[in-house]
Amino acid sequence: MKKIFVSLATLAAVIAFNNALARNTQEMYSIQNALSSEGASKLDPKIKLYFANQRHPSVLKTMGEYKTSKKTNGFMKADDKACNWAFISALLTMQNRARSEGGNAVINIKSNYENIERSSATQFVCGSGALMSGVAIKGTVVKLAP
Numbered sequence: 001m002k003k004i005f006v007s008l009a010t011l012a013a014v015i016a017f018n019n020a021l022a023r024n025t026q027e028m029y030s031i032q033n034a035l036s037s038e039g040a041s042k043l044d045p046k047i048k049l050y051f052a053n054q055r056h057p058s059v060l061k062t063m064g065e066y067k068t069s070k071k072t073n074g075f076m077k078a079d080d081k082a083c084n085w086a087f088i089s090a091l092l093t094m095q096n097r098a099r100s101e102g103g104n105a106v107i108n109i110k111s112n113y114e115n116i117e118r119s120s121a122t123q124f125v126c127g128s129g130a131l132m133s134g135v136a137i138k139g140t141v142v143k144l145a146p
Helices: 002-021 031-035 079-101
Strands: 025-030 048-051 059-073 105-111 123-128 132-144
Touching: 025 031, 025 079, 031 079, 031 123, 048 079, 059 079, 079 105, 079 123, 079 132
Parallel strands: 048 105
Antiparallel strands: 025 123, 059 132, 105 132, 123 132
C-alpha cells in the first residue's frame, strides 16, 4: 500500500511540474509602466516612438515596416518585470533599425505576438511561460518632419 501511495504522489508531482513548465499565458501590459521601468533609460530620445495611431509630425520618408521578437529569462521573476524588460529590448531593436535606415522615428508600433496583430497606444502583449517571457512588435521606420 505504501508503494502505491508513493507512486501516486510521485506521479502527481510529475504532472504538476510538467503543467507548470507548459504554462503559456498571454497578458496585456501597460506601455507607460514599461517606459518608466528599469532599463527604459537606455532608449534613445532622438529616435521617437509612436504606438498604434498616436499623432506624430508629418512623415517625410518611409523606410519600411519591420518586426522584432525579444525574449528574456522569466524564471523566478514576476511576469510584469520580465515582460517590461523584453518590451524595452524590442523597442531598442526598433530604434537601432531606424538609426541604421536613416530614420528618426518608429510609428504605428503594435504587438505582433504569434503573428497576431494587436494595435494599442496604451498596452502591449507579452507571452510568459515557466522559463521565458517574450514580446513581438512591428512598426514603420520613418523620417519625420522637425
